[in-house]
Every structure is written in structure tokens, then in C-alpha cells.
Amino acid sequence: MDVTPLEETSRLAVAHCPGLLISTSARPSNRTITRPHLARILRALVVRPFGTQPLGKYSVGVAKGSGTSHDRGRRYINASPPAVAPEESFRRSVDIRLEPPCVPKQNLVFLKTHKTASSTILNILYRYGEAHNLTFALPYYDHLGYPQRFKAEYVKHFTKTHRGTFNILCNHMRFYHPEVKKVVPNDTFYFSIVRDPVWLAESSFAYYRFHSPAFSHAKSLDEFVAFPERHYRGLEPNNHYARNVMWFDFGHDNNMEDVPGYVDAVLAQLDRIFDLVLVAEYFDESLILLKEALCWDLEDVAYFKLNTRSNDSVLPLSASSVERLRAWNHLDWRLYRHYNASLWRRISSYGAQRMESDVARLKALSHRLASRCLKSSFPGRVWDPGFMPHSSGKAKIQGYVLKVNLSNDDLELCQRMVLPEKQYLTYLQRKQLISRVTDTKHGGEGGEGRREMVPKMAAAP
Incomplete structure (x- = not known):
């Protein structure tokens, strides 16, 4: 396998981990690790070289004595406290090995x-x-x-x-x-x-x-x-x-x-x-x-x-x-x-x-x-009908009021996080209908559809 030119962090890793290969492949093999993932591992080691540090979706087991630490495809780095200098201890005792990444479930x-x-x-x-x-x-x-x-x-x-x-x-x-x-x-x-x-x-x-x-x-x-x-x-x-x-x-x-x-x-x-x-x-x-x-x-x-x-x-x-x-x-x-x-x-x-x-x-x-989105982190009375939760019986259902002057990206996220279920359902029903009509016109199936903004929330009184 071709090995990419190594940057400073890569040279450091290879110096401490003989035999480690650096690959640009999006799907690392059992003996390689992509450079972006290596950078994340090194950052974790620098910040917390001993103990357990979660790293994300690609799984890395680091040997501790004769055993390795794995957790259902998640990455953790474990190392024993060094008896010698940390760099020498790491070079001698740590063996990085890869497992297949876990795949997000979407069904x-x-x-x-x-x-x-x-x-x-x-x-x-x-x-x-x-x-x-x-x-x-x-x-x-x-x-x-x-x-x-x-x-x-x-x-x-x-x-x-x-x-x-x-x-x-x-x-x-x-x-x-x-x-x-x-x-x-x-x-x-x-x-x-x-x-x-x-x-x-x-x-x-x-x-x-x-x-x-x-x-x-x-x-x-x-x-x-x-x-x-x-x-x-x-x-x-x-x-x-x-x-x-x-x-x-x-x-x-x-x-x-x-x-x-x-x-x-x-x-x-x-x-x-x-x-x-x-x-x-x-x-x-x-x-x-x-x-x-x-x-x-x-x-x-x-x-x-x-x-x-x-x-x-x-x-x-x-x-x-x-x-x-x-x-x-x-x-x-x-x-x-x-x-x-x-x-x-x-x-x-x-x-x-x-x-x-x-x-x-x-x-x-x-x-x-909440600090980024909400006028108050505590739910309360909402007057905007587009964001007013449904109430029934004697239950007084509360909602949230967003801050004013949010950026477009923040507004899109914050609105969806506070959108009551009935309004969100209506929005998704309309969106999937539009997507189906678009797919039919283009003779396709399962298109991504057009991403819409939910109705704007009225400014806080």
C-alpha cells in the first residue's frame, strides 16, 4: 500500500509506533489509519495520555499489557502510568490497532x-x-x-x-x-x-x-x-x-x-x-x-x-x-x-x-x-400559534421563545429544537409530499428533496 508523506504529527506517531501506516483511504484497512483520524488520536493522547479518552466513530484499541480495550466499535485509548519518561513508555508499550468502524443506524x-x-x-x-x-x-x-x-x-x-x-x-x-x-x-x-x-x-x-x-x-x-x-x-x-x-x-x-x-x-x-x-x-x-x-x-x-x-x-x-x-x-x-x-x-x-x-x-x-437559542432556558407560555404546543384537559403545556436576531444557521437549528410535535409533523408531511412530487416529475425515487425553513417564530414580546 502507498504511504502518504508524513507531517510532523505523523512522524511523531510513527516514531513512537513502529509499523503504523498512514493512509488517505476513506475506508481504512485493518493495518492503516487515515491521517485525519490519526490527528484526533494524537490530540487525545496529548490532552490525556493516560486513562480513557473517547475519540469518535472509528475504533482504536490501545494495548495495556497483553489486553486491549474495545467497546462495541467505539474508540478508547488506555495506557498504564509510565515507569519511565512518557515518550519512552509510549514507544515501548503502546500498540495501536484498528477495528472496523461502527456504522450509524438509520432504520x-x-x-x-x-x-x-x-x-x-x-x-x-x-x-x-x-x-x-x-x-x-x-x-x-x-x-x-x-x-x-x-x-x-x-x-x-x-x-x-x-x-x-x-x-x-x-x-x-x-x-x-x-x-x-x-x-x-x-x-x-x-x-x-x-x-x-x-x-x-x-x-x-x-x-x-x-x-x-x-x-x-x-x-x-x-x-x-x-x-x-x-x-x-x-x-x-x-x-x-x-x-x-x-x-x-x-x-x-x-x-x-x-x-x-x-x-x-x-x-x-x-x-x-x-x-x-x-x-x-x-x-x-x-x-x-x-x-x-x-x-x-x-x-x-x-x-x-x-x-x-x-x-x-x-x-x-x-x-x-x-x-x-x-x-x-x-x-x-x-x-x-x-x-x-x-x-x-x-x-x-x-x-x-x-x-x-x-x-x-x-x-x-x-x-x-439553550444559551444560544432561547430567551429563557425555562419553558413558559408561547403566543405564536406556529410554535404553540397543544394542550388538553387541565394540562398547561409549555413551550419556548427564541432569541431575536439569530443567524440563519442558528435560527434553523433552534426552531427545529423547539417546534412542537404537531407542527413538526405537518411540516414533514408537506416536505415529503413535495419531495415525492419532485421525484415523480424527474422519474426518480428517494431524492433528497428541498430543505425548507420552518415558519418563522414571532419575536419575543
Whole structure:
């Protein structure tokens, strides 16, 4: 293989690492490393020569004694504290070797469960998919046939000739795997999110207060949960919001009793389908695990909290109500405990210190973006109808006001980060329609389409 002329940094690396080849190839072989990636490695070594330093997508294992450090295709540099001068120790003991790079996953199914911080995940997926010109499996209106079990025909523009051609399926649906498989490719990554059913019920009561008959018959959540059988009729429309709504969203009978073996069988089935289930109470940790599983960058999962309620609409619950809600939503409680335990096993495998560091980096990034974009980092009342979140029941849903005089690039990013899900969905539906019309006129398929600006937000009052 031809070796490129070496710059000063390259000469330094080769002097310390005999046999290292420098290649300009965009796809490094098992024995070569491209010069831009070498520069990143050297910077990491200069800044932090001993310990663990994340470097990005191409994977580098550096020997420490007889072992190497690898982590699912991610790059880390490990070295023992030197007994001699750092340069001599590095020359003697460090062996850089390459592994195939991890490839970002772009075929995704996100089961968007209700009242679980799923709107924030949806915004992340919308932004990522739009930035990478991916095709969304969008609904005709605002959901994919919910509360009916999902059917492929609920996806706009789905036909038998379009089987498996959509990249991202992420809007509200009641999960049904046989039909979902018709829409997305075979290598699709499946994930979802769960929340403690106690606080999910509190949020649902506020949001679906007048939508679910079971809730509307009660003056308060405490009253409802004290004697739920007085208010709840299992087959009455929209009453699934009042009991085991996550279990329902995952496609199962929310009124089922916990007969021996039933829940365990369902959870085992879900484990075979879903690659990862996030937990709302550990949102940042969940996003770090998601980023790692998808081989995405940290910037891809930066976020502002969306669809949040004002503090004065969040009601306190008595200890007795908490216990009753867990008993009433026993299927959701089993589901939550299962995936909460799964999440913490994953965090343990990821490494507590590494997780703490990455969560801090994510929070710092989101804080920098808030300083760059927002008039106030705290959500509040929004008056611009183009950016006003949808509210329901007694829930007062808040949004964000952007700073004035943002640059065009900042405006494009910041608007998308605060755009409520209904408005973002309408925008994507229109954009994909324009792309399809353009493709048809040119006799092509899957064109990138024209990137549009979302509607401008009114200046802060």
C-alpha cells in the first residue's frame, strides 16, 4: 500500500509506533489509519495520555499489557502510568490497532408511548431524519390508527411496492409487530420508553381529564384511585388511558389479570423485539445508551424538554394513592420494573464513571444550545400559534421563545429544537409530499428533496 508523506504529527506517531501506516483511504484497512483520524488520536493522547479518552466513530484499541480495550466499535485509548519518561513508555508499550468502524443506524422504530417524555425523543428523531434525508413512515393525520393496533396501511404513501422502504417509524401507534415489519427494513432498530406508572397516571389524569370517561367521572385522581371500579369500564372507548396505558401501547390487553406466566411471557416476547427501552426517570442516561447503540454523535441527541406541563398543574399524591396506583396499573408496574432493571444493567456494563462523564457532557451541550437559542432556558407560555404546543384537559403545556436576531444557521437549528410535535409533523408531511412530487416529475425515487425553513417564530414580546 502507498504511504502518504508524513507531517510532523505523523512522524511523531510513527516514531513512537513502529509499523503504523498512514493512509488517505476513506475506508481504512485493518493495518492503516487515515491521517485525519490519526490527528484526533494524537490530540487525545496529548490532552490525556493516560486513562480513557473517547475519540469518535472509528475504533482504536490501545494495548495495556497483553489486553486491549474495545467497546462495541467505539474508540478508547488506555495506557498504564509510565515507569519511565512518557515518550519512552509510549514507544515501548503502546500498540495501536484498528477495528472496523461502527456504522450509524438509520432504520428505526420508536414506539411512542403516552406521557413518558416521548415527545422529546420524537423531536430528536425528526431532526436526525431530516438532517440525513431519511424517509419517515408518517400518518395521514396525527397518529397511526391509534387506538387500533397498527396496520401498514395507516402509513401515508405505503403500498405493497413500498414494503420495507421507510427509514423511521415513530408516531403514536398501538404496536403490532407483524404489520410494523411490512413498513421498515429487516435490520431496523426497535426502541421505546417507559415511565413510573404512578406519575404517568398523574399526567394522564391532567391531560385526558375530559377525554377518558373513567377520569371524567372522578373529581380528582385521589378519588378515582380510591375506588377505580366505580368509574372504570374496561371496554368503554378511551378508558385505556386510565389503566395500564403503556401495556396497551405495547399492543397487549390492558385489562388482563396477572395470571401465572402471562406477564413473563409478554416481557420475554418484547425483549426479543425491542433492542432498547429507555426510562423517563433516567432520561439523560437513556439517551447516552441510545446514542451508543445507534453509533450517533452526542450532538444528535441534544434536546430541550418538550410537551412539559407548568408546575402549578402537577398535583401531589398521597402515599396511599401511590400504592393504589401501582396496584391498579399492575401490568404497567411490572413492565416498568423490568425495563428499569434492564436499563441499570446496561449502565453497569457501560461503566458508571463513563456514564457520569457522558451525561455531564450532554447536559453541558444542551445548556450551551439553550444559551444560544432561547430567551429563557425555562419553558413558559408561547403566543405564536406556529410554535404553540397543544394542550388538553387541565394540562398547561409549555413551550419556548427564541432569541431575536439569530443567524440563519442558528435560527434553523433552534426552531427545529423547539417546534412542537404537531407542527413538526405537518411540516414533514408537506416536505415529503413535495419531495415525492419532485421525484415523480424527474422519474426518480428517494431524492433528497428541498430543505425548507420552518415558519418563522414571532419575536419575543
